[in-house]
Amino acid sequence: MSLNKARPEAIDVLLTRRSVKTRDMIAPGPDAPALARILEAAMRVPDHGKLTPWRFFVFEGEGQEALSAIIIRAFQQENPDCTSAQLAKMEGFARQAPLLVVLASCPSDAKPIALWEQQLSAGASAMAMLMAAHMLGYVGQWLTDWPAYSPAVHSHLGLGSGDRIAGFLFFGSAAAQPTERPRPNIADLVRFFGTEADEGE
Ligand SMILES: Cc1cc2nc3c(=O)[nH]c(=O)nc-3n(C[C@H](O)[C@H](O)[C@H](O)COP(=O)(O)O)c2cc1C
Numbered sequence: 001m002s003l004n005k006a007r008p009e010a011i012d013v014l015l016t017r018r019s020v021k022t023r024d025m026i027a028p029g030p031d032a033p034a035l036a037r038i039l040e041a042a043m044r045v046p047d048h049g050k051l052t053p054w055r056f057f058v059f060e061g062e063g064q065e066a067l068s069a070i071i072i073r074a075f076q077q078e079n080p081d082c083t084s085a086q087l088a089k090m091e092g093f094a095r096q097a098p099l100l101v102v103l104a105s106c107p108s109d110a111k112p113i114a115l116w117e118q119q120l121s122a123g124a125s126a127m128a129m130l131m132a133a134h135m136l137g138y139v140g141q142w143l144t145d146w147p148a149y150s151p152a153v154h155s156h157l158g159l160g161s162g163d164r165i166a167g168f169l170f171f172g173s174a175a176a177q178p179t180e181r182p183r184p185n186i187a188d189l190v191r192f193f194g195t196e197a198d199e200g201e
Contacts, residue, residue: 029098
């Protein structure tokens with residue numbers, strides 16, 4: 001495939017991606033071939049030093065149930081005075097969409113590549129998964145919340161001390177067309193130097 005060939009339809013897809021809240025997600029989630037494509041996209045991200053500083057944990061059905069049980073137990077232990085609403089939220093956390101991919105940033109010290117760069121690569125991986133899901137006709141949302149920082153959840157995944165949960169990537173189908181979220185203006189956030197866009201500044 002020529003890298004110099006414009007693909008205007010692809011940019012349209014890129015510019016229509018948006019998150020859909022998990023409460024507005026329904027089945028089906030990505031099937032096995034779609035999930036394979038999503039994971040392929042997740043690993044085709046810039047990765048300084050080829051360190052593959054990320055790992056993926058896929059949860060569906062019983063896997064989500066087991067993770068829910070771990071989250072609720074850990075949450076209760078750490079927050080004995082929590083409200084029933086907080087408990088219910090944690091109870092449903094891992095099961096809030098048909099498919100969950102937990103993305104962990106797992107930096108390596110095999111080469112002198114900055115930790116920050118390796119963590120950025122995990123962020124790129126999350127974004128690639130959201131994009132891939134969108135292109136395959138599914139929706140996604142990237143969440144963290146309390147479980148991302150829970151040692152019990154880290155332990156369940158076998159994460160090491162330097163590893164972090166970059167996100168819980170939830171996937172499903174959209175129950176309805178969501179309203180558009182306001183997006184930033186290019187002019188508010190970008191400064192141009194020596195480009196066509198800075199003429200007249
Ligand atoms: C690292 C990270 C963690 C996030 N965690 C949460 C979260 O815990 N809860 C939440 O409501 N949104 C969270 N968000 C925001 C949503 O994923 C998403 O950005 C937001 O719903 C708007 O989506 P869109 O700009 O993709 O349409 C997080 C975003 C990032 C990048």
